Amino acid sequence: MIKTFRSKALAKLWSTGRTARIGGKLHRRILVRLDRLDVVSAAEQMNLPGFDFHALKGFVPVRYTVHVNRPWCITFEFDEGDAFRVDFEQYH
Numbered sequence: 291m292i293k294t295f296r297s298k299a300l301a302k303l304w305s306t307g308r309t310a311r312i313g314g315k316l317h318r319r320i321l322v323r324l325d326r327l328d329v330v331s332a333a334e335q336m337n338l339p340g341f342d343f344h345a346l347k348g349f350v351p352v353r354y355t356v357h358v359n360r361p362w363c364i365t366f367e368f369d370e371g372d373a374f375r376v377d378f379e380q381y382h
Contacts (some may be wrong), residue, residue, distance in 0.1 A: 292328045296377040300324075300364075312378065320378065327356075327376065334369035341352050346381065355381065 295301035299311035304324050312320065323341065330336060333354050337343040342357035346365065353375075355363045361380040366373045 291372050292324065292376055293372045294374045294376070296375045297379070300376060300378040312346075315357055317360065320364065323356050323358065323364050324376070327364070327366065327373050331371045333366075333373075 295304070297310045300320070302309040303312060303317060303320060305348075307321070308317065323336075326336060326338070333345075334343075336354065336356055340357075342355075344355060346353045346355055351367050351369070352365070353365050353367055355365045357363055358378070362378065362380060364376060364378055365381060366376045368374070
């Protein structure tokens with residue numbers, strides 16, 4: 291289950307289905323990934339075709355990422371079956 295967001299725009303998109311702060315063309319792809327993140331019980335369950343799931347190097351606690359479009363990714367931490375500090379960013 292998603293517990294916390296770092297991005298206010300992403301939190302708004304998740305709660306209302308819309309936000310002006312993230313391009314409308316990305317909303318559907320983001321929501322598909324957030325829907326999945328909300329139901330998984332382990333971070334590795336995000337490893338689906340097209341998501342390009344992997345752990346980011348150099349972060350403690352471990353942060354994971356799934357690809358959205360071009361440089362945009364959803365990053366998150368996972369602890370005891372829940373996602374925390376979910377963010378929408380260009381981390382490269």
